Amino acid sequence: MTPPPDAPLASPAPAWLDERRRAVAARLGDPTLPSTDEEVWRYSRVADIDLDEWAPAPLPEPGIPGPVADLLAALPDRAATVVVRNGVVVHAEIAPAYESKGLYAGRLVDGPTGDDALGSVAGEGPDVFAALNDARLADPVLVSVPAGVAIDRPVLVVDWVDADGAAVYPRLVVRLAAAAEVKVVDWHGSADVAALVCPVIELDVDRAARLGYTNVQVRGPRVWQVASQLGRVDADATLTSAQAALGGEYARTRTDCRLVGRGATGDLDALYFGHDSQTFDFRTFQKHAAPDTTSNLLFKGVLDDASRSVYTGLIKVDKGARGTNAFQTNRNLKLSDEAWAESVPNLEIETNDVRCSHASTVGPIDEDQRFYLESRGVPTEVAERLVVAGFFAEVLEALPSQEVVALVGAAIAERLTTGGAA
Numbered sequence: 001m002t003p004p005p006d007a008p009l010a011s012p013a014p015a016w017l018d019e020r021r022r023a024v025a026a027r028l029g030d031p032t033l034p035s036t037d038e039e040v041w042r043y044s045r046v047a048d049i050d051l052d053e054w055a056p057a058p059l060p061e062p063g064i065p066g067p068v069a070d071l072l073a074a075l076p077d078r079a080a081t082v083v084v085r086n087g088v089v090v091h092a093e094i095a096p097a098y099e100s101k102g103l104y105a106g107r108l109v110d111g112p113t114g115d116d117a118l119g120s121v122a123g124e125g126p127d128v129f130a131a132l133n134d135a136r137l138a139d140p141v142l143v144s145v146p147a148g149v150a151i152d153r154p155v156l157v158v159d160w161v162d163a164d165g166a167a168v169y170p171r172l173v174v175r176l177a178a179a180a181e182v183k184v185v186d187w188h189g190s191a192d193v194a195a196l197v198c199p200v201i202e203l204d205v206d207r208a209a210r211l212g213y214t215n216v217q218v219r220g221p222r223v224w225q226v227a228s229q230l231g232r233v234d235a236d237a238t239l240t241s242a243q244a245a246l247g248g249e250y251a252r253t254r255t256d257c258r259l260v261g262r263g264a265t266g267d268l269d270a271l272y273f274g275h276d277s278q279t280f281d282f283r284t285f286q287k288h289a290a291p292d293t294t295s296n297l298l299f300k301g302v303l304d305d306a307s308r309s310v311y312t313g314l315i316k317v318d319k320g321a322r323g324t325n326a327f328q329t330n331r332n333l334k335l336s337d338e339a340w341a342e343s344v345p346n347l348e349i350e351t352n353d354v355r356c357s358h359a360s361t362v363g364p365i366d367e368d369q370r371f372y373l374e375s376r377g378v379p380t381e382v383a384e385r386l387v388v389a390g391f392f393a394e395v396l397e398a399l400p401s402q403e404v405v406a407l408v409g410a411a412i413a414e415r416l417t418t419g420g421a422a
Contacts, residue, residue, distance in 0.1 A: 016115040024124075024135040031128050040127075043310045043342050044281050045250050049224065054167035054196045056136070060085040068158050071187065075403055079153040079182075080105035080143075086163045087138040087170050101149050103182075105157070108142035108173060117142055117173050121202040121232045126254055130228040133169040133200040140171035143184055147177035147206075154183045154401045159199065161223065162191035170199040176209035176237075183212035185401045190247070194222040203231040205239050207261060212240045212400025216408060219247035221276070227253045235261025235290070240400045244408045245272040245280050246415070252281035259286075259293035259321075270299040271395040271408075273415055274307025274339070284313040284328075292323040299330045300395050302388050303339035304415075312344040315358065319350045328358040333365060333391055335384065385416040 013021075033049060034041045064072070064083055072081065079098040082105050083091040092106035104111050108118060118140055125131045143155050159170045174184055186201065197219065205211045219225055225248050233239045245251055257266040272280045286295040301309045311330045332341040345358035365387050373383035392412060396405050 014109050017109060020115070020118070021135050021137070024131060028128070028131055028135055031132060033128060040283055040312070042312070044252065045279055048250070049196070051167070055165055057086040057138070057163040057166035057168045060088055060090060060163070062090055064091050065160055065162060067189065067191070068160050071158060071189070072156070074407060075156055075185070077153055077403065078156045079103060079151050080155045082106060082141050082157045084139070084141060084157065084159045084170055086161055086166060087168045089139045089141060095153075098151055098153070101151070102146035103149070103151055103155070104142060104144040105155050106142065108140040108171075111142040111144060113142065113144055113175060117144075117175055118171070119202075121204050122200055122228070122230045125200065126228055126230070126256060129198045129226045130200050133171060133198050136167070136169045137171045138169065140173060143172070143174045143182070145176050145180040145182045148179045150181040151183070154185050154403055156185045156187065158187045158189065160189055161195050161197055161219070162193055163195060164193040165195070167196045167198070170197065172199070173202045173204070174211060174213065175204045176206055176211050178206045179208045180206070181210040183401045184214070185404055186213065186215045188215065188217040188219055188225070190220040190223050192220045192222065195224070197223060197225045199225070199227045201227070201229040203229070203239060203241070205231065205233045205237045207234045208236045209234075210238045213242070214399050214401040214404060215243045216404055217243065217245045217247055217251060218411065219251065221247070221249055223248045225251045229253060230256045231258065231266065233257065233259050233261065233264040233266055236263040237261065238265040238267070240267045241269070242395070242399045243270040244399070245270065246411055248278065250279045250281070252283075254283045256285045257287065257295060258289060259295060260289050262290045262292050264290060264293045266295040268295070268297040269395050269398045271392050272301040272309060273412055274301070274309060275304045275415060276307065277305070278307045279309070281310045286313070286315045286326055286328065288315070288317045288321040288324045288326060291321055293321060294325040295327070297328045298395065298398075300391060301331075301341065302333045302335060302391065303341055304335040306336070306338040308339070309341045311342065311360070312346070313358070314346045314348060315356055317349045317351060317354055317356065322351055322353045324354040324356065326354070326356045330360040332362040333388065334363065335365065388416055389413070
């Protein structure tokens with residue numbers, strides 16, 4: 001395989017970005033994909049990925065695709081909006097009242113932070129897919145909030161893919177300066193196309209800042225997605241990150257949350273609902289590198305038909321991280337005998353004076369709950385829908401941007417009712 005080609009840009013790349021991409025491509029050479037012998041890829045479907053099957057995405061047509069316009073209409077209360085189509089920004093706007101406060105949302109190459117924003121959290125990336133993103137990204141997006149500024153409406157970033165047979169490498173960088181505050185909705189959608197999508201999301205939260213990040217993944221049924229989400233949380237800052245995963249044939253997200261300053265907090269939540277032959281693959285790393293830090297993780301999934309889920313998580317507490325509080329919970333509900341879930345939580349603790357725990361469950365709907373509803377005249381299929389809705393309620397209530405709860409809830413209800421794609 002030849003070295004990664006230069007990705008197209010909506011306008012010529014600045015010299016620093018072009019040089020960065022070329023340097024990463026030279027370092028990668030002929031990329032070698034990981035093996036399931038590696039613990040972090042165990043149980044995955046990485047062996048089914050052939051990079052040669054996917055072509056670079058062509059430059060998209062200008063304008064906002066119809067389904068994206070419908071989404072914007074459903075979420076009208078926004079501080080800023082960025083629409084990315086096949087890896088290229090096709091629309092960006094900031095409400096004047098927030099632009100005057102210093103909020104920026106748009107193409108990173110036009111943003112206020114310069115080239116130091118790209119890779120400030122991800123570095124060279126945790127795996128070859130993140131490195132490929134570095135080499136082949138077309139038009140990275142930046143959301144930036146200056147020190148002391150609180151944005152009281154969400155920033156919406158829509159990542160839309162409609163190039164059939166393409167490999168797409170979206171990049172989102174969110175940077176909050178000290179004591180800043182914002183909520184970001186990162187919506188991953190697509191047309192009914194076959195595509196390989198490898199997003200990288202960098203979340204940089206400075207001292208005493210507060211970031212609420214919500215990712216909604218509703219890719220089409222023929223999309224394969226391998227995503228990396230990397231967060232850095234400084235002293236007394238809080239990162240609240242939530243995922244709602246409903247789409248894709250194979251959808252993997254690696255989530256790294258590094259608590260690097262004293263008193264930092266990272267809350268990680270996710271819900272996922274598989275049907276047909278879908279696979280959801282989650283790998284999480286809660287890294288406590290400073291004292292008196294706190295992380296809470298809750299991932300809850302429902303699996304129907306022959307769908308599968310994989311969860312492996314690690315809480316890592318460094319020697320200098322006394323006073324750590326870290327919790328990790330993964331719960332899976334099976335609606336079908338053919339569904340399958342793997343759940344492997346782990347702890348690695350190098351100091352005393354910590355409180356850490358992990359838990360995981362995999363099982364069918366509780367018979368007592370179903371019987372309770374059936375005994376009061378509720379039909380079996382309706383009883384199952386009510387149990388699933390209640391199972392997800394805890395995560396839905398914790399989504400940082402409650403504006404999307406109705407949309408996510410409607411997609412879950414439709415799947416429960418019809419078994420169709422979200």
